[in-house]
Amino acid sequence: MLHIGETVIQEISFGKKIKVILTQMLFPVGVCQREQNFVVHYIEQDEEPIEYQHDNSHKAKKDFDYLSKIAKKETGGKRR
Incomplete structure (x- = not known):
C-alpha cells in the first residue's frame, strides 16, 4: 500500500455540516508526474x-x- 501525502490548497467549511477541500498530492514522486494529482x-x-x-x-x-x-x-448560505 502506498502512502500518499497531500497538501491543502483551499478549504471552506459550511457550519459543522459540510466541508469542501481542494488538495494536491505530493508523493510518491511518480504520482505527481501522472494524471489526477488534484483532489476535491x-x-x-x-x-x-x-x-x-x-x-x-x-x-x-x-x-x-x-x-x-x-x-x-x-x-x-451558512459559512464558517
Whole structure:
C-alpha cells in the first residue's frame, strides 16, 4: 500500500455540516508526474466523503467552486 501525502490548497467549511477541500498530492514522486494529482473532497456530516480527482489545477478549482456553491445552498448560505 502506498502512502500518499497531500497538501491543502483551499478549504471552506459550511457550519459543522459540510466541508469542501481542494488538495494536491505530493508523493510518491511518480504520482505527481501522472494524471489526477488534484483532489476535491466533499465531506458531509454523517455521510461517506466523496472525492473527485483531476489532472490539472484549473479543472480542480472549477469543481471546488461548483461544489462550494452546492454546499452553500444545502446549508442555507451558512459559512464558517
